Amino acid sequence: MELRQLRYFVAVVEEGGFTRAAARLHLAQPGLSAQIRQLERELGQPLLDRSHRSVTLTETGRAVLPYARAALAAADAVQQTADAFTGLLRGRVSLGLVSGATGHAFDIASFLADFCDAYPALEIALTEDTSERMQAALLAGELDIALLGPTDETPPPGLSLQTVIDAPLAVVAAPGDPLLAGAGAGAGAGDRTTVALAELRDRALICLPRGTGVRAALERACAQAGFRPRVTFEAAAPHVLTQLAAQGLGVAVLPAGEDGPAGDGRLRALTIVRPGIRARIALAWRATGPASPAARVLLDRLREALPAMLVSRSGEGAARPSAPCACEPPDTSADSRPGATARRP
Secondary structure, eight states: OOHHHHHHHHHHHHHTSHHHHHHHHTOOHHHHHHHHHHHHHHHTSOOEEOSSSSOEEOHHHHHHHHHHHHHHHHHHHHHHHHHHHTTOOOEEEEEEEETTTTSTTOOHHHHHHHHHHHOTTEEEEEEEEOHHHHHHHHHTTSOSEEEEOOSSSSOOTTEEEEEEEEEEEEEEEOTTOGGGGOTTOTTOGGGOOEEEGGGGTTOEEEEOOTTSHHHHHHHHHHHHHTOOOEEEEEOSSHHHHHHHHHTTSOEEEEETTOOTTGGGGTOEEEEEETTTOEEEEEEEEETTOOSSHHHHHHHHHHHHHHHHHHHHHOOTTOOOOOOOOTTOOSOOTTOOOOSEEEOOO
């Protein structure tokens, strides 16, 4: 049994088939298949079921997979530890981003460009997904770090979070929407800046999908108020939500300051009150710390850069980064997996 055979086996599982795995590994598919069959002969059991259109794990394969991953992680750690003593950091780090986090609040692309210039031997695997699935992926070891919206009021056991944005939820409405002239608006419709949560009962709402922190916070508050929100449109990108609101299809629910320029500036944002609802974006990682030196370096850089990035890009009245969560462990500076891979030469 060779490490490369285990690497091939894991790649086939992660890619869901031999064709994509061969492309990822830059191998010819027949050669990859031959190596997997050799591994199965040595183990005396089939690891993959090839009888269907997609390749699936056999019972033996499911039992072997975590050990194969652990062996590869240990081998990578040996190389990375040796490289660290020579000042060369290499390896693969998996970073998750909540859908929409690449908008105007976070200049992640510039950050990753600078990071990869500083560590050219590193490979970053970038995944965009819902917060709920990324929390599960972190706990399963499929992600090293994630930038997500926590879906629960307290972090799941086994995860550490550092809050980088803590903002009130607001609704974004088009001109002429009844909310802008609703009861309790004060001096006039044009002066209104808040809306009571109860006023959203039975209103057509436009929101982020289930599994995101914003949606979870909205549904939790509505349940406590005795009703279910009537979400008629969902989209993963905040600017799409505001575009739908600009067409009069409902009111968009977003963190304050995320309404953007849609509607030529005619959209109005009203902060939700009675009760106020908070939405957070947090940097998340396993409580035991990232497994590899490369992931630890990336985490340290993100923890340093994100608050400064947000302060420099926030304007008057914009959401500011909050203090780290109480669950945050000590600094990890003492001292990688699936998604769309971004490589630097």
